Amino acid sequence: MTNLKRPRRRAEVILLTAALCALLASCREAPKAPPPGAEQAAAPAAQTVTAPRTLFYPEADDMLLAPCPVVVPATGSPQQDMAALIQRYLAGPPGDGQVQPFLEHSTLRALFLVGSEAVVDLTGPVKSGGGSATETARVYGIVQTLTYNFPDVKSVRILVDGQEVDTLLGHLDLSRSLPPEPRLVAGSAGAAGDAQ
Amino acid sequence: MDVTGPQGTFSLKDRFRGGQTGFCAEDLAAALKGSLGKDPVSHYPVLTLRGKRTLISTASALASVDGKIVRLQESPAVIEGCLWLPTEFLTAVLPQILGGPVVVRGAEAKAPLAEGKVPPKGEAKPEPREAQAPKGASVSVEAEVTSDSVRLTLTGKDAVLADVAQGTKEIVVTLAQGGLTGRLQDVGAGIVDGIAFNQGGRTLKAALGPGFKRLESLKLRGPDRLVLLFKGEGQRVNPPPPENVPAAPETADAGAVPGGPPKKTAAFDTVVLDPGHGGSDTGATTDGGLQEKDLTLILAQKTAAMLEKAGLKVILTRSTDTQVPLVQRTAIANYNRADLFLSIHLNSSPAASARGTETYFLSRNATDLWSNQLAAKENTEGAASGATADSGLNLVLWEMAQTSYIVESSVLAETIQQEFNTLLGTADRGVRQAPFVVLEGAQMPAVLVEVAFLSNPDESKRLTDSAFQDQVAQGLTQSILAFKARYDKPQTPPPAS
Numbered sequence: 001m002t003n004l005k006r007p008r009r010r011a012e013v014i015l016l017t018a019a020l021c022a023l024l025a026s027c028r029e030a031p032k033a034p035p036p037g038a039e040q041a042a043a044p045a046a047q048t049v050t051a052p053r054t055l056f057y058p059e060a061d062d063m064l065l066a067p068c069p070v071v072v073p074a075t076g077s078p079q080q081d082m083a084a085l086i087q088r089y090l091a092g093p094p095g096d097g098q099v100q101p102f103l104e105h106s107t108l109r110a111l112f113l114v115g116s117e118a119v120v121d122l123t124g125p126v127k128s129g130g131g132s133a134t135e136t137a138r139v140y141g142i143v144q145t146l147t148y149n150f151p152d153v154k155s156v157r158i159l160v161d162g163q164e165v166d167t168l169l170g171h172l173d174l175s176r177s178l179p180p181e182p183r184l185v186a187g188s189a190g191a192a193g194d195a196q
Numbered sequence: 197m198d199v200t201g202p203q204g205t206f207s208l209k210d211r212f213r214g215g216q217t218g219f220c221a222e223d224l225a226a227a228l229k230g231s232l233g234k235d236p237v238s239h240y241p242v243l244t245l246r247g248k249r250t251l252i253s254t255a256s257a258l259a260s261v262d263g264k265i266v267r268l269q270e271s272p273a274v275i276e277g278c279l280w281l282p283t284e285f286l287t288a289v290l291p292q293i294l295g296g297p298v299v300v301r302g303a304e305a306k307a308p309l310a311e312g313k314v315p316p317k318g319e320a321k322p323e324p325r326e327a328q329a330p331k332g333a334s335v336s337v338e339a340e341v342t343s344d345s346v347r348l349t350l351t352g353k354d355a356v357l358a359d360v361a362q363g364t365k366e367i368v369v370t371l372a373q374g375g376l377t378g379r380l381q382d383v384g385a386g387i388v389d390g391i392a393f394n395q396g397g398r399t400l401k402a403a404l405g406p407g408f409k410r411l412e413s414l415k416l417r418g419p420d421r422l423v424l425l426f427k428g429e430g431q432r433v434n435p436p437p438p439e440n441v442p443a444a445p446e447t448a449d450a451g452a453v454p455g456g457p458p459k460k461t462a463a464f465d466t467v468v469l470d471p472g473h474g475g476s477d478t479g480a481t482t483d484g485g486l487q488e489k490d491l492t493l494i495l496a497q498k499t500a501a502m503l504e505k506a507g508l509k510v511i512l513t514r515s516t517d518t519q520v521p522l523v524q525r526t527a528i529a530n531y532n533r534a535d536l537f538l539s540i541h542l543n544s545s546p547a548a549s550a551r552g553t554e555t556y557f558l559s560r561n562a563t564d565l566w567s568n569q570l571a572a573k574e575n576t577e578g579a580a581s582g583a584t585a586d587s588g589l590n591l592v593l594w595e596m597a598q599t600s601y602i603v604e605s606s607v608l609a610e611t612i613q614q615e616f617n618t619l620l621g622t623a624d625r626g627v628r629q630a631p632f633v634v635l636e637g638a639q640m641p642a643v644l645v646e647v648a649f650l651s652n653p654d655e656s657k658r659l660t661d662s663a664f665q666d667q668v669a670q671g672l673t674q675s676i677l678a679f680k681a682r683y684d685k686p687q688t689p690p691p692a693s
Contacts, residue, residue: 060547062625099546131480131488131544132556132646136630166633170477170522171541171644173633181559183629 049074051081055089056144056185057098058137064186065137065144068093082118082146082153083111089145101137103129109162116154117177118146123161127168135169140184147180155179199286202296203228210302213280216270221252221279224286232279241272241279248293252279259285261292269373271355333374337400339383339391344430346388348402350376351421358422362411364404369424371398387428402426414639419531423639464536464680466509468529470634471496472541472644475519480544480650488542488650489517491659495647496540498669506677526637535683536608536676537642539634542659544651551652552623553616556644557605558636559629604641608679612645615675620667622648622655641679645672 051074056065072088074081086108092100106124113119120142130138143156155177159165165174197208197219206227208219221243225232230245243250251260252272259268268289270282283300290298335352350356350369357372375396383391386407393400407428414423471492473479479488493514500510511532513525529537543554609627617624625646635642647668648655658664 058545058547060549061551063545063547063550101546130546131650132541132630132632132644133543133545133550133554133649137545140630167522170473170479171630171632171634173631173636175633176631178631181630 049076053085053088053149054145055085055093056141056148057093058101058133058141059097059186060099062186063133063137065141065184066098066186067148068095068098070094078150078152079111079113082113082150083108085145085149086111086120086142089142099137101130101134101141102126109159113153116152117157118150118153118155119157119159120146121159121162126160127165130169132169132171135167135171136184138168139172139174139178140181143178144180144185197283197300197302199227199290199298199300201290201294201298203294208286211275211278211280213270213273213275213282216282218270218280218282218285221272221281224281245290245293250289250293252281259289261289334377334396335371335374337376337378337380337391337393339380341383344387344428346383346426346428348391348400348424348426349421350400350424351419353420355420356422360411360413360424366404367402367411367424367426369400369402374398376400386430387426464683465507466511466532466534466536467503467676468511468513468532468534468537469496469500469503470513470525470529470537470539472539474514474517477519480542482650482656484656486650486656486660488544491542491650491665492540493517494665495668495672498665499540499672502669502673503676506673508676508680522633523637525634526642529642530637530639534640536679537635537638537640538672538676539632539642539644540672541644541646542648542650543646545649546651548651548653551649551655552625553613553620553648554625554628554646555609555612556628556630556632556635556646557609557642558602559631601638601641604683605635605643607682608641608675609643611679611682612643612672612675615671615678616647619671619674641683 050071053070053072055068055070057068058064059066070088072081072084075084090102090106090108092102103125106122106126108120109123110121111118126138139158142158146153146156157164157177158168158174160168167174197210197217199206199208208223208227211218211220221232221241224230225243225245228245230243233242233244234240241252243252248261253259259272268282268284270284272282272285273280286298286300333353335350335356338349338351340347340349350358350371352374356374359370359372361368361370375398376393377395380391386405388408389403389405391400391402402424404426405428407430408426409428412425412427414425471489473489473492475489477489479492481487493516496512497515500512503510511528511534513528514520525539526537543550606627613624613627616622632644635644648659650656650659
């Protein structure tokens with residue numbers, strides 16, 4: 001029985017890995033062609049500590065969230081690192097495979113932690129432009145990004161201009177803290193549109 | 197008014213609400229150097245005085261002092277930026293905070309009602325303190341039987357406050373105020389073998405049958421009611437006698453019809469359609485001037501006409517270009533005891549290529565988290581007050597109502613997706629889950645369908661085509677009728693044994 005299953009499992013693992021690679025490849029930042037060795041040479045002088053992180057942006061067609069690897073500054077303070085990550089998120093996806101759910105000039109006003117809850121205070125045109133797909137991508141893009149990169153964060157509450165809001169675009173309930181929703185992540189079990 | 201207690205005397209400015217004397221919680225916090233904040237889970241106001249935390253419900257006449265529930269005769273309310281509390285708060289709640297009696301002068305203080313303790317399972321049932329309730333404060337009683345539960349609904353003009361005592365053979369409901377009215381049909385046997393109460397009395401007894409498993413209770417608003425759900429293995433029912441069902445109101449305004457909610461048969465016969473957005477909330481828009489709110493109204497009206505032809509009563513949450521608050525939309529469905537709630541929307545994406553239909557039902561992940569937070573909180577409060585964790589009186593937030601219908605809602609969502617695939621040939625984006633406000637309070641299967649993308653040039657063009665709109669309405673009608681057929685099936689009474 002085990003021997004019969006093994007090739008199938010291997011095939012599943014290969015397929016899954018290939019799918020993940022494809023997802024990651026689709027949003028990788030375009031190389032800016034620095035001279036060979038320049039990054040290594042510049043790093044000690046800048047004294048900047050960085051950490052690899054994963055951002056989750058919606059894919060253009062199905063609007064499911066797909067991972068995009070990035071490198072962002074790391075300070076050692078979870079709160080500051082989370083803020084840096086969300087600021088990077090609001091700048092938009094690095095590649096072409098995903099779309100930016102936020103409108104230009106949407107920015108992070110503040111981010112703080114309350115136990116296992118991250119409170120993200122946004123400002124700018126975050127309450128305009130789009131339908132439920134856009135709203136879901138905005139909210140769960142941030143929820144998924146924070147909970148994935150910082151496992152101690154179990155849920156995220158979104159504020160706008162320092163105030164609690166019922167909803168961004170008239171659909172999602174933002175009056176409470178939101179846990180991640182794996183079904184909205186591409187390639188996860190039970191994601192909409194996946195072959196069962 | 198002047199308030200004298202263990203800490204001395206201080207003054208509070210009188211505030212009136214509907215002829216009732218009260219005061220602002222902010223003033224009390226300032227007088228006693230306390231603070232007023234918000235509970236992170238329930239979002240109810242929290243008054244912290246002398247290190248003691250009082251959770252104040254603005255949805256019902258309840259307060260919780262360090263987990264101990266105290267009933268008030270009047271509900272606290274937010275009025276003009278002030279959290280209004282009735283004067284009786286000072287005599288019913290404040291002594292527990294200050295550790296001594298409190299006297300109020302210069303205002304009419306009312307005596308507090310009994311504390312909301314629930315006797316543990318098996319304990320003797322409480323006796324009503326009055327044989328008859330005051331006139332004019334009636335609470336209507338209705339029972340509805342489904343294949344696996346008996347739903348008992350107590351509807352009042354104001355919040356229905358009651359002790360629910362669960363024994364081994366019966367459940368006794370004792371109203372804090374008001375008298376019971378109504379005439380119940382035979383509820384059958386199995387889960388509940390009988391329900392009895394005296395007209396105008398305050399005590400109702402439900403005899404538990406061998407099929408009874410557990411009791412769930414919900415406090416709902418719009419109108420205020422207490423719903424007791426007796427869950428079990430199955431209830432045997434006799435076919436109900438023919439009954440004239442009053443016509444359903446035509447518009448959302450029907451939610452304000454005086455005299456209580458419309459009567460309801462056990463059959464699937466009422467649908468509430470919710471055209472998304474409206475008024476100043478345009479929803480998604482296009483550069484060409486299309487607005488989601490206009491198209492959803494057209495689709496809802498066309499669907500309503502087809503459903504009515506099929507013999508169903510249809511209620512629209514809005515029939516004109518008006519803004520209806522999200523929570524009011526489901527309240528309309530609850531008030532009219534709809535069998536199904538369908539919110540119709542059009543999607544929009546930053547990617548113009550995004551296209552197709554997707555149907556949402558409420559996210560279980562989110563509701564599970566909220567349930568756990570609430571349960572943990574209630575258990576803590578229950579332990580502090582001496583109440584058992586499985587007591588019949590669970591202060592379940594009404595927003596959580598949809599959790600009982602998640603399975604049916606997922607079936608409805610799948611039905612809609614299948615129908616759209618076959619009839620319309622739109623791209624199938626599948627069934628999805630998210631915590632949508634408009635679905636949370638629904639006391640029936642409820643879904644939100646995103647028919648197509650207004651941001652997609654092709655789909656946007658189709659959405660303005662009357663023939664395509666008819667097709668969409670046809671798809672939604674077929675989905676609802678298919679769901680009704682499935683729903684009606686288990687309602688058929690089993691053959692007499």
